[in-house]
Amino acid sequence: MTRPPLLCAYGLCLRFGARGVLDDCSLAIAAGEACVLTGDNGAGKTTLLRVLAGLQRPDAGTLLFDGQPVEAGRFPPSVRRALQFVPAHPLLFSTSVQANIDYGLRARGIGRAECRRLAQAAIEWARLQPVAATDPRRLSAGETQRTAIARAWVLAPRLLLFDEPTANLDRESHAQVLDLVGRLVRDGAAVLIAAHDRALAELPGARRLHLSGGRLATLGA
Amino acid sequence: MLEPTREALYRLASLDPALWTVIGVSMQVSLAALAIATPFAVAGGYLLAMTRFPGRRLLVVLLQSLLSLPTVVIGLLLYLLLSRQGPLGAWQLLFTREAMAIGQVVIAFPIVCAFTLAAVQAADPRLHETARLLGASRLRAAFTLLREVRFALVAAILSGFGRVVSEVGCALMVGGNIAGHTRTIPTAIALETSKGAFTEGIALGIVLMGVALVVNVALAFSQGAGQGQGNDRGRSGPGAPGRTAGVP
Known part of the structure; x- marks a missing residue:
């Protein structure tokens, strides 16, 4: 049975000055579907993710979430809650790993005890127990990335957008982040991952999209 | 010079009521003015940094001009x-003290506001975006950002305090330098010196320098604590530089 599309984009176009970044890009991501987005440096992968996350307004095109049109930059709270975007260089607040992870929970008005319980579960899921109380400034790049992923995961989003989650990581951190993303996909989360990394680009079960010259092409699962 | 200084120290140590009343009035007025000015100035600086509207540039120029208003x-x-x-x-x-406090609010506001504007503009632009992505309301995202630049905010507030506690012109004009009522440290120093009563002037000068020293030590401490603050523009992670408040 075909799964209903969660996020649809039709005819996305975006130019930065004279440079066209997205040219009539259309895609649909179903609930529970994993997609990998590849493309050369500067192809517009990050821009496409930012448009899909509502952070960047396209010059033209339509976005639908759950079949309802949504305007980039003005996503209604229900859509903002359903989407999480983890950038290539995530920013952590200068509090602690645990406080970063429960930030979104507190913003949703969840009680302190429940926040702590959920954050603890996320910390264990991302295997961040040794650094849970650590100031994020003291984390390695891999730990920072895992904290950002756990911070998004704990909010139980219906769609997760990752921008190069394994970029600039050493071998061990790379394996740990890859493991987290792999577990997310196996658990049935809808994900769209922009990746250069071969290990991510060939993620089992993921549909492959390729962005080139502003155009999006499906390469097959 | 030595004799008046020794006498000044003695009068301070013996808690001379006349001297300590002046010190009390100074602190009361300056702290009240700062407490009133700070929330508005921080909110104003944040809004000026985060929003774009017609006339914003003019407002920033006006704010900067107010910094140097005598x-x-x-x-x-x-x-x-x-x-x-x-x-x-x-x-x-x-x-009245209220009039002095109003004057000091006007003096402190542009300092705290301009320093807040600089601090927020210098903060990593991803801060607000990240908070919003995680579901924070605009208000929560604002408090999150201000929390991230807290060391620069402390510096802004201390700078405002340093300015108002030592200002003499406005306090003298609207306070009237009335003994026990509106006489502050700087106005008392000016008066006692004009009378040739150097002992009081030196004693209050020592207090004012002590206050300046405390403010500067606190400022240095807050800037030192901000070193390595990870959320400066475009950088995060170990070794990112601290943020020092500056006028935009």
Whole structure:
């Protein structure tokens, strides 16, 4: 049975000055579907993710979430809650790993005890127990990335957008982040991952999209 | 010189009521003014940094101009407003601590506001975006960002305090330098020196220098604590530089 599309984009176009970044890009991501987005440096992968996350307004095109049109930059709270975007260089607040992870929970008005319980579960899921109380400034790049992923995961989003989650990581951190993303996909989360990394680009079960010259092409699962 | 200094130290140590009343009035007025000015100035600086609207550039230029406005000019304008024939004369505030506090609010506001504007502009632009992505309301995202630049905010507030506690022009004009009522450290120093009573002047000068020292040590401490603050523009992670407040 075909799964209903969660996020649809039709005819996305975006130019930065004279440079066209997205040219009539259309895609649909179903609930529970994993997609990998590849493309050369500067192809517009990050821009496409930012448009899909509502952070960047396209010059033209339509976005639908759950079949309802949504305007980039003005996503209604229900859509903002359903989407999480983890950038290539995530920013952590200068509090602690645990406080970063429960930030979104507190913003949703969840009680302190429940926040702590959920954050603890996320910390264990991302295997961040040794650094849970650590100031994020003291984390390695891999730990920072895992904290950002756990911070998004704990909010139980219906769609997760990752921008190069394994970029600039050493071998061990790379394996740990890859493991987290792999577990997310196996658990049935809808994900769209922009990746250069071969290990991510060939993620089992993921549909492959390729962005080139502003155009999006499906390469097959 | 040595004898008046020794006498000044003795009078301070023996808790001379005349001296300590002046110190009390100074602290009361300056802290009250700062407490009133800070929330508005921080909110104003944040909004100026985060929003774009017609006339914003002009407002920033105006704010920067207010930084260098002589305190006697503020005192003069306030005097004209509060004097019996002035538009606010009915309030009967002239030569009161309230009038001095109003003047100091006007002096502190642009300092704290401009420093907040600089701090927020210098903060990593991803801070607000990240908070919003995680579901924070605009208000929560604002508090999150301000929390991230807290060391620069402390520096801004301390700078404002340093300015108002040592200003003489406005306090003299709208306070009237009334003993036990509106006499502050700087106005008392000016008066005692003009009378040739150097002992009081030196004693209060020591206090003022002590206050300046405490403020500067606190400022240095807050800047030191901010070193390595990870959320400066475009950088995060170990070794990112601290943020020092600066005028935009």
